[in-house]
Amino acid sequence: MAGLLYRLGRFSARRRWTVIIAWVVIIALAGVGFSLFKGPVSSSISIPGTATEKVTDELAAKFPKASGGSGSLVFATTSGDAFTDAQEKGVSDLLDRIDGYSGVRATTDPFATQKQLDDQEQKVVDGRKQIADAKTKIAQAQAQLDAGKKQLDAGQAQLDAAKAQAEAAGQLAAAQAQLAAQQAQIDAQQKTIDQGQATIDANTKKLETQSTTLENGSKLLDLSSNIRFVSKDGSAAVGSVQFQKATIAVPQTLKTKVVDAADDSGISGVKVYVSNDIAQGVPSIVGPGEVIGLIVAAIVLLVMLGTIIGAGLPLLSAVVGLGASVLGAMAFSGLVEFNSVTTVLGIMLGLAVGIDYSLFILNRHRSQLKQGMGLHESIGLANGTSGNAVVFAGTTVIVALLALNITGIPFLGLMGTVGAVAVAVAILVAISFTPAMLSIVGMRILRKKERGSIGNTASTRVPNKPMSTLRAIITIVVGVAVLGTIALPAMQMRLGLPDGASEATDSSQYLAFKTVEKKFGAGQNGPLLVVADLPQKVSGDSLTEVEIAVGQKIRAQDHVSAVAPIGASTDGTVVAFQVIPTGGPSSVSTEDLVHALRDLPGVSTPSGKATLGVAGNASAQIDVSENLAKVLPLYLVVVVGLSLIILILVFRSFLVPLTATAGFVLSLLATFGGLTAIYQWGWLDAVFGVHDPGPILSFLPIIEVGVLFGLAMDYQLFLVSGMREAFAHGAPAKIAVQRGLRAGRPVVTAAAIIMMSVFAGFIFSESSTIRPIGFGLAFGVLVDAFVVRMLLIPAAMHLLGASAWWFPKWLDRILPDVDVEGAKLERHEPEGAAEHVHGAHAARTTA
Missing domain, CATH: 1.10.287 (Helix Hairpins)
Incomplete structure (x- = not known):
């Protein structure tokens, strides 16, 4: 691989314009594909085969009128007074217009x-x-x-x-x-x-029938007494929009049309807010935070490299890779259902690793130029050595991302695949486009002062003194204690999906959520749809008796505010109810209620035992979160096992992979702890804009495992491979630790800061889904790079000494030799550049 990359680097340097034009053509083709074949992007997250989906499918087959998704329009008077007749008419007219939209089954006038x-x-x-x-x-x-x-x-x-x-x-x-x-x-x-007695008896019987009917109606009204459509003070109202399809299947264009109608309602003295079920759309990826993150990355590059050209080249490479990968992936959105966050991971990683991978090759090239190596030879050798490490490190990230498909969750697997494509393209750009640009830039990649001292091999003294054992012990004890403390909140982490309360405080979704919560109760933001399956057909009075029996059983459960019968299916075997919980859609009480209803034994009714199922948006969110929580341990085991195998193959050691994996688990748990403390408990809420703490984004832990594993292996590779190389060249094990750390620390530090800057830019995104992803990745890189890889791993390697590199000879002979750093390429001294190669090797090990 190193030789192939060496030749690719030299080819790209010689045919620089061919390579650059090729990438321009690739981006153009991706753009054309995107414009021709792009499809709608959904804002909902779903998992096939859940309990909610089964109930929804049953309703679609037997009770179509109750099967469609729904959302709310919340109306509030600006004065806080009750609605006037003119305002009520304006609300009714707006809902009538929406009722006429294609795809809308019906609207509910709150006042009527x-x-x-x-x-x-x-x-x-x-x-x-x-x-x-x-x-x-x-x-x-x-x-x-x-x-x-x-x-x-x-x-x-x-x-x-x-x-x-x-x-x-x-x-x-x-x-x-x-x-x-x-x-x-x-x-x-x-x-x-x-005759008079007969008349009295008939009237008495009729009165008893009327009384029974009245009392049954009264019982049903009592069950639903807490459901209101107009607040008690008359200043707020909730109208509903029922769609013909389930919420996750409603086209974004229709939702946008409803939002636009609400925004343009023109009702004097009335604010119209749209609930999260309708208003949640495709988030904007680029915002002020993301721009600031890129600016910080550019500053880091400028400080490290000292030239504007040098700082701009990794950024340009990242943009090229990002354009090709994201446009190319989105071109398939017409064939595969893309979620609004599907490309988020690809964009984050495409930017971050695109900058870092280009930087690794560029930094090696600069060191070789300063030692006097020829331009094209230096580009080829940098591509064959650091480029080889980039390919291997990137491959670990790709494998971890593609492994998301083993979860069996389509949207998560697609997100991992898109992210893997972005990383793969970033690798290809780094080993082809970057060498081509380095050829164009030439010696200007160096500062003027550096160009004036080319060939001066004087360098700082190579470390010949190891760290003290006491320092190593203290570092490990303190480091593990700190990370363990940060990880403690993770023991209480809850998973969920964002609701209206997590949106921006000035957004329509947030204001709708809070208005309903204040005026009608939190539960009305997350109604449940409960379905009773009956053993035989019911109708008329029998149906009413069934509704009362089932409704009273539901109402008797904890955390139920109201129960309202919706009706029965055409075949009379399915009866549906709207259930209003006491808590919001993401509350623990609502989750407990869903489980309690599903776990109820058969409910006794005049028609026999009825079994209950639960659906609705809140139920769907609970199912998604629980399914993701179930697959997390499996995915973690697969990734950790994969890391051990890969590291054993690379480092020819058992203890090095074990320490690397233990460090990864520590950084992962600390990241989970930080996420829980900030986004679930609300610590430092003013800093991170967490105005309403709630459950952690349900798919975030799995994303964290996949991405942080890949990045942790990147940093492990670039630091510990230097230690292994120094040890292999005869340095004592403990001194080799210091030499490897000193050689890799500058570039890993810069790469980690850049990675953090890019991820941190997403912390202040307008999307409640993207913000915790940005924080989790940025905080994870901070912990893993600066605490685990640069402190704990060197300390552990020092304490292990030479035993860290013990490996059975028979196994060493069997396993393939993965030449990650391209050492064989250096030993073969390609194209007679021996003196330059050795000079470059010295520069890298003493940098």
Whole structure:
């Protein structure tokens, strides 16, 4: 590989314009592909096969009216007073317009809906009064009827007595006509009484039916009593927009159209805020923070290299690689569903490693030029040695990113693939475009003073004294203690997805979220959709009884504020409910409620045992976070195992890989601790703009593992390979540690600062999704590069001494020889440049 890269470097130097034009053509083709084949970008994050998705699919098949996603429009008067009639009409007109958009199933007018609820409550009150009055009248009629019965019974008794007397006196035949007439009169009166009783019984039965219906309606109203569409003070209202597709499948163009309609509502004295379900769009990648990060990187390069040309070349290489990789990847967005954060990782890494990899080659080239090596020979050798290390280091990052596909989570695998493509392109740019640019720049890559002293091989003294053992012990003890302390908050880390509360405080999503929370309760920001599957069809009164039975069972659970039946499927076997939790969508209580509802045994109903499923945006977020948490240990094991294998192969040692991996785990846990303390607990919230602490972004830990592993191996490679080389050239093990550290420290320091600057620029992004990613990567690089790689690893290597490099001879013969630093290339002294090669080697080991 080193020889191939050497030849590629010389070719790029000789055919510099061919190489540069080739990259321009590649970027142009990527741009054309992007413009022709780009597709819509989704702002939602989903994982197929979750419990939420199964319920959503069932609703789509059996109950389409309840299957579509939804979002809210929140209306608030600027004065804080109740809405006027004109303002209410403006709100209704806006929702009517949105209702006509293609892809929108229906909208809910908050004022009309609230009036219906209020009217229903009043109907219950009025109905109860009417029933009570009717019962009183029936009781009075029954009393009158009972009195008539009593009189009639007395008359019948008298008639019977008269018959008996007439019969005893032998006068029955003579009195028969009179007695018959009296009996006919009594029978007629009895018939009237029986008819009256039948009427009373019918009215009583009818009243009982009405009372049952009324009380059932009252029970349903009681279950949903905490659901409001207009606040109690009348100053805020919530209208809903139901889409024909699930929220994750709603086109961004439709969401944007709804947002634009809200922004242009023109309702005097009313602010219109759009919820996160609708307003969350594709975040802007480039902002003030990102620009500042690049400026800091440029300053670091200028200080290190001393020339504007030298500082600009790595930045230019990074931009070239970024343009080719991002445009090329986005050209496939028409074939594969891209999430709004899919390219974020690629952009972050493309910028950071693009600068660093170019810097590694450029720095080696400068050292060789100062030793008197010829321009093209120096470019070729720098490409064959440092370029070889770049290829290997970059490959570890690529492998770690591609390993994200083993999680089985599509959006995460795609994010890792796009990131891997960005790193691969950055490598290709570094080993081809950078040599071509170095050829154009020529000797101007050196400062004027450096050009005047070319060939002067005087250098600083090579370290011949190791660090003290006591210092090494103290460094390890203090370093591990500090990192362990920082990592402690990670024990309480919760995973979740951002909601409206995590958006910028002046954003529509945040204001919508906070208005609902203040006026209606936190739970109305994250309603759940609960589905009851029934063993047999229900309808009519049976459906109402089922709704009451299931609704009361749900309402009896902890953390439930309200339950509202939505209806039943056409086949009558699925009944849906809207459940309002007491907590917000990202709260622990809502998560507990989702699990409690899913874990309920069959709910007894008149139709048999009903099983419950849960869906909705809040439920989907919980499922995504839990699935990501489940695959994190597997991914960590794969990455750590991979690191051990790679490092054993590179360093021909067991203890060096173990210390490197232990250091990686330490830096990773410390990074998790920092993320938890700042973004979940709210420490230093004013510094990092964390106004509403919440769970850690659910896919961030996996991203951290993949990226930090790759970068940690980069720094390990550039530092420890120098120690190995010094030891192999006969230096005592402990002195070799100092020599390797001194040789690699300047370039690793600069590379780490640049990497941190680029990542840190994203900390102040407008997107709540991107901010913690930027912090996690920047903080992870800080900890790993400056604490683990430059302090703990040298101290551990010092204490291990020569045993650090022990390796079985039989295994050494079996394993392939990975010449990471291109030492074989130096020994072969290509194209007769022996004196220059040895001079360059001396410069690198004493820099």
